[in-house]
Each structure stands twice: as C-alpha cells, then as structure tokens.
Amino acid sequence: EDQVTQSPEALRLQEGESSSLNCSYTVSGLRGLFWYRQDPGKGPEFLFTLYSAGEEKEKERLKATLTKKESFLHITAPKPEDSATYLCAVRGSGTYKYIFGTGTRLKVLA
Amino acid sequence: DTGVSQDPRHKITKRGQNVTFRCDPISEHNRLYWYRQTLGQGPEFLTYFQNEAQLEKSRLLSDRFSAERPKGSFSTLEIQRTEQGDSAMYLCASSSGLAGVDDQYFGPGTRLLVL
Numbered sequence: 001e002d003q004v005t006q007s008p009e010a011l012r013l014q015e016g017e018s019s020s021l022n023c024s025y026t027v028s029g030l031r032g033l034f035w036y037r038q039d040p041g042k043g044p045e046f047l048f049t050l051y052s053a054g055e056e057k058e059k060e061r062l063k064a065t066l067t068k069k070e071s072f073l074h075i076t077a078p079k080p081e082d083s084a085t086y087l088c089a090v091r092g093s094g095t096y097k098y099i100f101g102t103g104t105r106l107k108v109l110a
Numbered sequence: 111d112t113g114v115s116q117d118p119r120h121k122i123t124k125r126g127q128n129v130t131f132r133c134d135p136i137s138e139h140n141r142l143y144w145y146r147q148t149l150g151q152g153p154e155f156l157t158y159f160q161n162e163a164q165l166e167k168s169r170l171l172s173d174r175f176s177a178e179r180p181k182g183s184f185s186t187l188e189i190q191r192t193e194q195g196d197s198a199m200y201l202c203a204s205s206s207g208l209a210g211v212d213d214q215y216f217g218p219g220t221r222l223l224v225l
C-alpha cells in the first residue's frame with residue numbers, strides 16, 4: 001500500500017541555521033511527489049511537484065530534491081516566517097488519490 | 111484568479127444533524143478533491159471529481175458521506191447523521207487537469223465541530 005513517512009516530526013532552528021526535512025515514500029509507480037506548507041488553521045499551500053528521480057526545484061530559501069525512495073526539502077538560512085508545518089504527498093499511477101504524510105512542524109527562532 | 115473558496119469556514123452542529131459544505135474551485139480547473147484533516151495529521155483523501163464525474167472515492171468513506179459536482183464547477187460535501195468523530199477540518203482542492211500538471215491548490219477549509 002502507498003505510504004509516506006516524514007521526519008523529523010518537529011524541528012527547531014535558529015534563524016540562519018540551514019537544515020533538511022525528509023519524506024520517505026513507497027508507491028506503485030510514482031506519478032508525482034508534492035510539497036506543501038501549512039500554517040495553523042489554514043489550508044495547505046502548494047510549493048513543489050517533483051516527477052522523477054534526480055529532479056530538483058527551488059523557490060526562495062527552499063529546495064526540493066527527489067530520489068527513488070525519498071525526497072528532501074532543504075531550507076537555507078531560514079527566517080522566522082518560514083515557521084510552519086511542511087507536508088509531503090505522493091500520487092501513484094492508476095489513481096488520483098494523494099497520500100499525505102503527517103508533516104514536519106518547523107519552528108525558526110529569531 | 112481568486113483561488114479555491116470554501117463555505118462555511120466554521121460549522122458547529124449537534125450529533126445526528128446533517129451538514130453540507132460548499133467548495134468553489136479555481137475557475138477552469140476540472141479536477142476537484144475533498145480531504146479531511148484532523149489535528150496533527152496530514153490531509154486524508156475522501157473523493158475526486160473530474161468535471162462532474164466522481165471517479166474515485168476512499169474505501170474509508172462512510173455511507174453517511176456524499177459529494178456532488180453537478181455542473182462540473184462548484185462541489186458540495188454532505189455528511190448525514192453527524193457523529194463526534196466527524197469533527198475535523200474539511201479541505202477542498204483543485205487542479206487544472208492539464209497533461210503533466212498535477213499541482214493541487216487547497217482552499218482555506220471548513221472546520222466542523224460536532225457536539
């Protein structure tokens with residue numbers, strides 16, 4: 001069965017302290033891997049879609065990478081406004097169902 | 111582009127009552143999804159529409175849940191005979207349906223509390 005595991009569950013960083021969030025997945029025929037940011041009480045905000053191993057995408061201080069088994073979301077020199085929960089999801093072939101992980105709660109301290 | 115909108119944003123109801131939520135997707139998006147999210151969890155897939163056709167539905171979805179998208183634009187999600195376990199955030203998302211584009215955009219959600 002398709003599954004997504006995110007680690008760590010929570011992460012506290014000092015402003016400017018770079019780090020990476022992990023998303024491990026098992027899926028039958030990866031159709032896409034997706035990263036979202038979610039602020040408390042709000043809907044997830046789309047960040048990136050990755051389709052094949054080796055693919056990388058960047059947006060401001062965020063960079064997402066993909067291998068055949070996992071994806072990383074690298075945060076470079078984070079700021080307090082980057083504090084949020086970061087969600088990873090996958091979609092397998094033959095389905096429109098997106099499977100989400102439980103997220104990583106990131107707190108960036110000034 | 112005004113984004114995905116959902117109504118109401120909050121709903122409090124008593125156990126046993128029926129509730130209905132509305133979702134308006136991004137215009138010209140032909141794919142629409144419903145999810146449920148509880149505290150500390152990621153969104154859980156409920157159902158998927160392509161235009162007006164409901165093409166996929168979670169096996170976990172109780173018979174008390176039903177969704178429609180009658181004209182391929184807005185969608186409604188109805189929960190009959192609500193239970194306390196139905197308390198959650200109900201999220202709607204849409205995507206364009208263009209070939210090779212699977213980016214999904216979420217609405218702000220409807221928070222349901224069943225007393």
